[in-house]
Amino acid sequence: MISLRLTAFGLAVLLFVSCGKKDNATQLPSDSETTTTAEVASVQPVPQRFSWPEYLAWKELMDQYYDTDLSGITDSTLLNDIASYDPVDMGWGDSNFADSVYASSVLTPQGKTNYVPHNVRDGKSTAWIEGADGAGEGEWVAFRFKKINPDEPLTSITIYNGFQLSETTYAKNSRAKVVRLYINDIALYDLYLEDTMKGQQFAVDIRTIDEQPVTLKFEIRATYNSTHYADTGFTEINFDGIWGGI
Numbered sequence: 001m002i003s004l005r006l007t008a009f010g011l012a013v014l015l016f017v018s019c020g021k022k023d024n025a026t027q028l029p030s031d032s033e034t035t036t037t038a039e040v041a042s043v044q045p046v047p048q049r050f051s052w053p054e055y056l057a058w059k060e061l062m063d064q065y066y067d068t069d070l071s072g073i074t075d076s077t078l079l080n081d082i083a084s085y086d087p088v089d090m091g092w093g094d095s096n097f098a099d100s101v102y103a104s105s106v107l108t109p110q111g112k113t114n115y116v117p118h119n120v121r122d123g124k125s126t127a128w129i130e131g132a133d134g135a136g137e138g139e140w141v142a143f144r145f146k147k148i149n150p151d152e153p154l155t156s157i158t159i160y161n162g163f164q165l166s167e168t169t170y171a172k173n174s175r176a177k178v179v180r181l182y183i184n185d186i187a188l189y190d191l192y193l194e195d196t197m198k199g200q201q202f203a204v205d206i207r208t209i210d211e212q213p214v215t216l217k218f219e220i221r222a223t224y225n226s227t228h229y230a231d232t233g234f235t236e237i238n239f240d241g242i243w244g245g246i
């Protein structure tokens with residue numbers, strides 16, 4: 001485990017970050033000595049079953065079946081899904097509610113469609129899309145959590161890449177290829193995204209003990225080319241954690 005201790009903005013901050021090196025503890029110098037970052041760990045995604053539109057359709061199906069008579073259903077996958085479905089599904093991002101989502105830039109609205117940062121946490125097929133020149137390298141979206149429960153480490157982040165209104169819309173806009181994740185402006189992870197509409201889950205281990213507030217920033221570092229627009233963003237970014245620590 002790599003652990004680090006730092007002081008920033010006058011607040012005592014203590015983060016424990018595991019990058020897979022369980023026996024190699026390192027303590028960073030205090031803020032007066034450095035502005036350096038912790039080691040940035042590369043993380044590959046675990047592909048999920050659904051794109052965001054597919055997930056929304058699946059969730060609607062689950063809601064229809066929830067608490068109803070299941071006799072007559074023979075599809076074992078469907079039965080397993082119904083049995084394990086939790087309609088509440090309070091993930092880390094819900095129990096640690098982000099009091100603001102903001103970004104380095106925002107694409108100008110097109111008609112009734114806007115690309116505001118909150119779109120990455122609205123549960124819909126909307127997207128935040130950056131509005132800077134070029135394909136978006138260096139642009140970012142960030143979540144600010146006023147208060148985070150120290151008993152629930154953040155252990156996974158699932159990203160739905162690009163603008164997933166439809167397959168056509170997805171292709172027309174750029175998608176992120178590499179995203180750097182910062183915790184309170186300290187770079188911790190490089191997330192290597194595939195060019196797919198499927199959800200992409202990244203394993204992380206972020207424990208906050210005396211850290212208020214907390215900002216998670218996702219910076220686009222590289223992109224996949226689009227067929228039409230050099231505009232990059234995300235449809236949804238979800239968080240999950242484990243109660244009581246690991």
Ligand SMILES: [Ca+2]
Nearest residue numbers: 119124126235
């Ligand atoms: Ca959305």
